[in-house]
Amino acid sequence: MSVSENFVGVVIITIVVLMGWMIIQTNNINQSINLAETNEIFYQQEKLNNDISVILKTTEPITNLTIEKIIGDLVYSRTTKINHAEQEINMKDYIERYLDSIFGKENYYLLIQPPLDRVRLIYVIDGSQTMQEHIEFIRNMLPELKINIQELYGSDRDLIVETKIYLLQGPREHDLSCEKMEMIDDCFDIPLAYEIGGLNNNQIFEIPDSNDLYTKYFSETIKNPLSEFFPGFIKNTEFPKGMSYEDWATGVAFVAKHIEERSIDNPEDPTMTIIIPISDEPTSGAEANKCFDLDNFFVGMPFIKCSLCAENDDESKERANKFLSHAINVLRDYDYLVFPMAMQPGHILPNPIINSLSPCNAYDSERGVHGSEDIRSFIINQMQQIADATGGQVLDFSDIEDDEIDESLLLDVFSEVIGNLTNLEFGTKKENIERFSIRRVFPLGNNSLANLTIWVYREREFHDILTFEAINLKPVPIIYTSENWGESPLNIFIDGRASWDPNASYPLMLEWKIIDNISKTIIYENDTNTHFEFEFSAPRDEIRTFDINLVVTDSTGLSASTTRQITISNTEPKMQLYVISIEDNHPDFEFRANLQTEQFLKNIDCRDEIKVVYISPEQLTCPESFIGCENTISNFDPNYNKNRDRIAAFRVGNFWGGAAAGYTRMGANVVFSTSNPNRKEVLAHELGHTYYACEEYNTSWWIQQDISLRRNGIVGGCINDFPKECGFDSTRVTGSNYFLGKAPTNINFVDGFCTGNSLGLFGSRLQHTLNCNDLATTEQNNIMLSNTCGNNIIDPQETVTTCFLDNRSQLLYDCPGSPVYNDFGELVGFSAMGGPLPTAQTFEHFYVGRMKDTINEMICGDN
């Protein structure tokens, strides 16, 4: 082999080696590039995570909430708008513009997905004759709809779709007379609606023959006068008729309640419930009320005669609206969405001969009963109301034949609905484009967590943050006045300097007007003062009101106004309230007493006619005695009027060794109250008793006092309503004042029960009327629960008082305690200590809700 051949061989081997090295080096470079890209994504994601945290923590000035909280509330409340100073603001658009300015328009996509494990579609179907064809259609369509929704939304988030059907079945099928008030009890033994079991893929529903749980539930719940259902559409309505198979609004309310009763909802199993009433009639039916009065007109033809009088019958509309408003009130307690479905009306065309004989003369031969424009617009209006109240929307198929409603049409509607309701999106979603993305959890308004996904597209990764044009909001005018009412003449300091502008568009211009509301004249006008004093006066024996009007204009020219009313009295007061101490040493007396008097007066509509007379401890005190204190005041002020005035006597601490924050007697003129600033509700509560208001926070005590008042000749007993909110809706034991309740399972009711629960003996131990046989008839282990508002209100200050009695022995008589007498000296029980007093929170809820009106009437009424 020659040298040259060896040389060539070496060269070739060298080239091969070098080529191999090049390949390895190229691979290294590729790996480096990949690593660099991975690192870049990692660090960019870290940066993006930081940026999104900053964005979400930023404070929005209109609501003074963080962006995170606002978005969470938007998702939770399923709304996009808020109202601010008479301006409606679309918060979603507002926040989207904010994000646009940061990331660049169409350069990002932000998705908030609240937790959702289940979508429950519950259909409440009008089971009337004209709906029969629709029912067939619905029966065939629903299974496929369910499957498609499951596929559409269940695939990427493990969503379960459930379907349940309630078919409304009216009493008229059984007896038309059920719709008459005097027969109403019998009607309730007939099922109003049937529950149809869960709908499987190929299952069709059938009406069960027997009266199952649903019937029992309905009878027990609706017949109970304390039931949430009862007052709205039977007891207190002037229109008891109805309760028929068309009553879809009541059916929806019932279903909502039914779901809750069965404890189907589990907070750890987030569920969206959509209730879909389906009908071609107004709730309670389209029949005129006059129809119900025709029993003897067309004997044996109830259905036909009822078809004659539907047109222009305002009474039946009012009846239907009563049912609707009650249903809406029930639904407000639930987080369920109602999507009413209006079907094409079935036209009922009665015999023309019969019609000519009709006393109603309201039949339209072409449009029939349900199909008239009048009734159709009424149906849609009703459905719109219930949809608006619950965040749903109306599915109006009233102009579409059934065979034209294909399943895809409904699927589109529900897809959009479920999609819109579950997710909140900002920016633009671009699937096939290079982007940085992060996913993280996001807090919602109900303490649950949603998923947050944000994409930032790489094509426009680097850009300047643009100017964000905030909503130019109106300024917020605020008027401060040193007094709002008083006796003439009254000098009042008026100040508008607290007015502000959310956009900081200062300076603000303030324009004042004071208007005499009687003469309608402007008595003061000024556009330079920010604050000033003004003397108001009223003629002798007159009460005058004045409007202070402030218009505030910001530097951009936007303005807003507010008005505050001043009342000046120059008349005899409706009541004089003497405020006095029973202790010489009473620190901050006027401040403490004022807290209590204000709490009382703020709920009195005629407060401007009540004169409060403060008597300082240095000036005078009164003894802790009803007669003694009243004598002190009558000697102090000859104008004291025993029939009109009240005396509030305060001490620093509690009474009766600390057991009571205040006390008085029914109908007395003097009340004793602690001046403890934390118990500012006590005076108002005790003053309520002086007007024969009974305990508004305790069912047992209310009953006790009501009985006592009636025995002592107070016609009508307690002036305030029975505080059923404090109690429970279970059945009252026949012939007694007791109610059934479930006892906690962790209490030993046999030995040592009373000693272990000594707090709860007052108010429930009405031994003189207790009949253990009553309790023995119950189904709840013969345990009775005394109920107070403490059971319903979460309040750490509240002493939750319950007392459990065991009919198997006389243990309750062995309980420790001292005799407790009512306001008329009757023994009502034994108490180890006093029962619960209302706290500020319970007071606000119950006093204002239940006692205010009656007290107002007593004090402010003409008599």
Place this chain on the structure above:
Amino acid sequence: MLGTKKYLLNNRGIYSLFSAFILIIVLITAVLLIIYLGLSSEIEARITSEQTSVLQQSNNVRNQIVSCWKEFSYDELSSRNVDSANLDIINKCVPNLASGYEIKSFGFFGCREDNWEFGNNANCNKRTSYLTNIIGSQGQKCLGQLLICFGD
């Protein structure tokens, strides 16, 4: 034999041409390899030093600045900007890797637009930006931006 010799001479000519061709190929390959070697080293160095480390460094610098300030507020930013006694503190908050930084507040949501500079922000080879909250006088959290300057 002559014939044979002539034949051999002719063969040598072919071999020399072939050898020359191989030599040229080898030389070209060697040159390409040297160029490739130089370029690939430079590419790799750039990838690792710039694209990766700058982002990492930038995030680290941002974290150092934030932890140094605890939180940004209009009051504190303004006071440190004008108070010469605080210069040492300011300098401590400028990490060695960066030559300086700037904090801008945006006039969003009723907040005041402003900016504050720390260290040397004049000759930046690279600037990175991060969003940050700036506490307003009423306790509200305004939107701001932290711009980090990497100098020579």
